[in-house]
Amino acid sequence: MTTTDETTLAAGSPTTTFAPAPTTAFAPAPRGAADDDLGPGLTATDVSTDPRAISAATAVPRARTAPARARRPANGAASAPPAPPAEIEAALAAVPAPVVATSKVVTVAAPASAALVVPTIAPPDAEGHGDVLDDMLDRAVTHLRSLQDDAGWWKGDLESNTSIDAEDLMLRKWLGVWNQEQAELTARFIRSRQIADGSWPIYHGGPGDLAPTVESYVALRLVGDSPDAPHMRAAAAWTRAHGGVPASRIFTRIWLALFGWWRWEDLPVLPPELMLLPAKVPLSIYKFASWGRQTIVAITVLMAHRPTGIPPFPIDELFPAPAPAAKSRRRARAAGAWVDTTIDGLFHVGDADLDGDGSPAAQPSAVGAPSVPVDAPKRRRGQDAAPEPPDVAGRAKDGGGPGIPLPDGRLRRVGARAARGIKSAAFEHLPWTWMFHRIDKALHVYHRHPVRPLRALALGIAERWIVIRQEADGCFGGIQPPTAYSIIALRVLGYPMDHPVLTAALRSLDDYSVIRSDGSRMQESCQSPVWDTCLATIALADAGLATNDPALVRAADWLVGQEVTARRGDWSVPIPDVPVGGWAFEFENDTYPDVDDSAEVMLALMRVAHPRPEKVMAATYRGLQWVFGMQCADGGWGAFDVDNAGHLVYKIPFADFGMLTDPPSADVTAHVVELLGELGLGDDPRTKRGVEWLLHSQEPDGSWYGRWGVNHIYGTGGVVPALRAVGLPASHPAIQRAADWLVSRQNPDGGWGEDCYSYNDMSTAGMGVSTASQTAWALLALIAADRVGDGAKGEAAARGVAWLAATQTDEGSWDEDHYTGTGFAGYFYINYNLYRLVWPVMALGRYRRALAGDAH
Known part of the structure; x- marks a missing residue:
């Protein structure tokens, strides 16, 4: 440099x-302010009193090119976790060991024509396999496996805005x-x-x-x-x-x-x-x-x-x-002119700064x-104040996500009733x-x-x-x-x-x-190795890769090595008694683990037949305890904090950049509920509160709002599998309404898409150019809703799979220019470059399983 x-x-x-x-x-x-290092309530044993002691000058980052490794402690080695409560230990022990299966990987040539030719999905054989489906899935699996780092992780590029x-x-x-x-x-x-x-x-x-x-x-x-x-x-x-x-x-x-x-x-x-x-x-x-x-x-x-x-x-x-021209600043000021807008x-x-012609010197x-x-x-008495800046083009005008005002001063609900308390700073009448x-x-x-x-x-x-x-x-x-x-x-x-x-x-x-x-x-804007790795692991396992495959074992090793086990982050300020645990999104972010990554990591670890199951079980126990501690008072889960849904921060003049709080969201809550269901904790009171939160937050049209993905297709694609995981039948009205909504939003070409503008105008929810990731999300929900099989019941899902088959690239992935990840609704969106591959692999794997009669 x-x-x-x-x-x-x-x-x-x-x-x-x-x-x-x-x-x-x-x-x-001053030493007396030591408790403010990570927030009130934390002690000197949690963090060093000298910031340099844990700065990058002395901390050792996790090696990105080595397998699982010991975590660095913030202040000495982390103590051994306490023994798990009997009910959690029993639930973990009762989780069936992953079935060691063999996977069939076949590389076939892509269609010669680039035109969208929707293939016919052949009827499956006794195992639910069909030639087009198998070939498409095997090519995608081969490509996804090729992208894994030797250390075990996956990471796709993250595109945002310039x-x-x-x-x-x-x-x-x-x-x-x-x-x-x-x-x-x-x-x-x-x-x-x-x-x-x-x-x-x-x-x-x-x-x-x-x-x-x-x-x-x-x-x-x-x-x-x-x-x-x-x-x-x-x-x-x-x-x-x-x-x-x-x-x-x-x-x-x-x-x-x-x-x-x-x-x-x-x-x-x-x-x-x-x-x-x-x-x-x-x-x-x-x-x-x-x-x-x-x-x-x-x-x-x-x-x-x-x-x-x-x-x-x-x-x-x-x-x-x-600014208005003025021969002299002094006279301009005397005249009351505003001369400082340029x-x-x-x-x-000053005079010494002027060239001979009176212009500013270089x-x-x-x-x-x-x-x-x-x-x-x-400003003189009676002089008008400078006008407030107009709204920025591209932000919500007639609806929108959290923190985005409507023209009449109202704020569009965040996930229906999910976050009633969030208001916008644009309430000028208050x-x-x-x-x-x-x-x-x-x-x-x-x-x-x-x-x-x-x-x-x-x-x-x-x-x-x-x-x-x-x-x-x-x-x-x-x-x-x-x-x-x-x-x-x-x-x-x-x-x-x-x-x-x-x-x-x-x-x-x-x-x-x-x-x-x-x-x-x-x-x-950031990097997503933990998120990408857990999604890739789930996708490959659901696609039928052997659960003791070295690729999955390496991924599990790396994920366990990324667990936050020592540093107490900001999340602990309101809940100091909750033990440390969880996973972050990035290579290094111990201060801010998040619930979403933690839930998906544990879902991934459950799918791997690891040679040291006690190692995986211990990490899962710690993560589960942390996730339970992060449940909000209303039963839902936010991403990084507990009960972080106040509205007063939106009133300050500084608040013009979108989401300032972290309330519970349907997608994060759904991933936690899905985890708890797969762990056999569906009857746990905490799980039931999460399920109630999800049912209560369903939109009138049957969809769910997506906080971290675009948008209602993402939210719905996450919630329906979660509700099935905890035992709700496919015939449940909430699930069937969601499936009906997805069918109503299917594009003529067979795929699904939703534009980021749906955060601005809910009438456009579920509408947009078909994309691979959003088609996969819709399929995940339809599969869970038992909308798979012969006849009209399975027609929408079959057409979605056919669209994926018709648009798959030669290398086995899909092209996806449209942004399907959400940072801050109305303000910041992300194109996760691995989404176009991991989500279709996951959906196609579950679809093949569903055709064989094993949807869950």
Whole structure:
């Protein structure tokens, strides 16, 4: 990585002098604040009091190229787990040992024609096998097996939107670690995702969105693209037509503020004093979802210091209207004109800064060089306030997911009755909004005159809070956004670029980059090895692979080695007595294991005839205890936290970026219920509460809302098999209504698809271009609902299987450009590149089994 001169930062606060710390300096928070490392209620035995003690400088990451390995403890070796309760031990022992079967793998040639020719699925033989079905499934299994790493894991690339790529470039430019060759490769990828109207969307086939469009434009300017180039002119015109920079999301404007293209004074305040609030207070950081919490803490540091750089170039073309011309700033101010809306107006330009013709002199090219922001002129009495930014194109207009307002101020329900308490920050008619806007104004005043000891204490706690959560591979939170913001926050706090914490963090972002087949560089928002591996294991086992096959045993070994056994993460703040356990989504994310991954991992482990069953049983027991502890009060399960469904966080002016809480969802709850059913715990009261939650959250049309996959097809494809696993008959009204809904949404070509826009408009639920993953989800539900066999009963499933057969690629997979993964409904979607393979393999395997009379 080519390194240029380090960026010099300037504190925006007029009351605080910023001086970079010495290269080895680290000022830990007062000893009395030790309990705030991971949250109130945790003791010094849970985490180190010195953040450097478990930073990337000393922690050893899990080797990605070796089989299962010992977990690293946070503070010494983990103690042996207690003996399992008798009922759980009995349930685990009663689970039938996986049947050691042999699998038939045959490679056949793909159809010569690329046209969609729907084949006829031959009647199965006595074992439920047919030539087309067997050949299709065997090719897919062969291809999936070929993608396994020698260590046992699978990982597909994760595509999101170009904000991730643009922010990676902006981060490296701001830090002074720019590599032009690398940047050109990223720029090539960004350009490839621009759509015809000049904008960038947040999902394939979707409309343009301001956040990726503004950020991608700025990133390309940093790389060297001319603003007069046709693709740049189109992007700028689209941006202006949709409200320009003022209408963009707050995080976009924070990035611009770092470069001096936006005023910190015009952003809502998140003060670091939030770190001093007890965990149970409504606006405590622990009331935000894990993904927002890790980012917000870093943002509070930036809000306190307000680092501002000299822009390397103006971006006036991204604003809807230029500032009025004025011969002199002084006269313009005297006239009451607002002269600071353009980029040049954000900085003092003294006489010494002017060229002979009176124009601003050329500025240093180093981004982040010290500058002094111009104070905004005060609004005169009676003068209209600046208008609120218009809504961003592509977000919900007439319906939507969590946190997305409807035009009349209502919020679309999240999974029917699943999360009644979630509201949107757009309720302008409620006094909460008015109150928080008044509080925000007061916080701006407080920023200029903070209580210094209090602010110093808060910043110290925030610093330690960030560093103590660095994972062994250097990342923060396992995803790109909090890692990037944490790097910036620590840099602002004086950490030099060669500090081990920062070098490890940057290295983790390097690990997220993917060089694509066309030579371009794509930045992943995160990586999904645990999730992909457990799904691949389930799929291969359900497709008939021998349960003692070395591929499955290696996968099980690797998964057991990924179990979180030592560190108590944020999840433990409200439930400190729940023992550590579970699995995370990524290679390294011990602070944030999640229920969804944990349930699917245990479902995968149950399918493997491991040579050391006691090893698998012990991990399953610990995981099960943790999952039980994560059940919410209403009976459902969220992903990362317990009872994280408050609505007050949506009222703050900062809340414009989607889902801020982690309430129970149908898909996560379904995966847990399915696990409990397969473990024989269907009669457990906790299981019954989960089943009741699922039945209560069914939509009126018979579907279920999908929180982490698009959308109602995903939710329905997860819930129906779960209900069958706990013993509900296929004839149950909820199951048959779900099957009827799926049949009604089948495309004429035989497949199923659902566009991300269904989060905006529920009338489009289950409608979209057919995709392999969504067709597989629909099949999983229809198979579980006993909609398989001869005649009309099995027609829809047979047509879905025929569509998969007709669209399978030569290598045995399926093409899938459309995004079927959900990060934050209405704001962030994901194309899991392995979904197109693992889900069809799973569905086809179960379909073949169902034809043989063994659907479950």
